[in-house]
Amino acid sequence: MSHSSELPYNPSNDLEAGLKEVPVERVNRWGQVKLYLKPLYRFRHTLVLKREEEKKQAARKLRIRAHIQALRAVAIFKQVADQVKGSGDDFPIEPEELASMSRNSDVHALQRYRGKEGLADSLKTNLDKGIDGGDLQKRIDKFGSNKNPPEIATSHWTCLWEALYDFTRIVLVIAFVGSVVMGIMEEVSLESLNAY
Structure with a gap:
């Protein structure tokens, strides 16, 4: 410098x-x-x-x-x-979320999927024609089959036991027992009068 x-x-x-x-x-x-x-x-x-x-x-x-x-x-x-695509499978919406949305009539959840058209796109379905049969097994695996579970048959004794808890039936049973007892007592009193 x-x-x-x-x-x-x-x-x-x-x-x-x-x-x-x-x-x-x-x-x-x-x-x-x-x-x-x-x-x-x-x-x-x-x-x-x-x-x-x-x-x-x-x-x-x-x-x-x-x-x-x-x-x-x-x-x-x-x-x-991940929220848009789901867990990496074919359908980005979970069955529990779909059931909750349907059960609670949750409009806000429906709006997150851009309305019914967006929800139909997420479920890969057509609003006019329905679902394509080619991915039916994937749908069954994801959402389960569209059948009601079979009802378990109840025995007659179970039905009778459950019926005993009805108030009207309880009153009728008491009236029936009372009527039978009264009938027996009346018959007994008639026989005793005839015996004398």
Whole structure:
């Protein structure tokens, strides 16, 4: 670095000018020589290298931050894709969600699938023609067969036992028992009168 011969040499001016004008490559190339020549050069070299190290750390932090944001974006994209596509099978809607939507008349859940047309697309069905028979086994595997489960036959004794809990039947049984008892007592009293 040169300075005018008319002006006296001022190390502080040289330091300020040197920090702004000297490129890093030049500092690195001549750094070893300057370190031994003057304490001023040693100080300048340390400041420039410190600034370069701070720039590298800032760039490294930016790269790490960008990488983390990219990973978050991938995770969010995968989550949204899984919600749209389901669990990777042919039908993106789960049977429980479909049953809940039907049972509760959940309009908001229907709107998440873009209405009845979107729901029909998700279920791969046509609103006019119905389902295609080619994927019937996949539908049975996913949603189950469209049959009511067979009812378990109840015995006559079970039906009788359940019928005893009806109030009207209880009153009728009591009336019947009372009538039979009254009939027996009447017959007994007639026989006793005839015997005398």
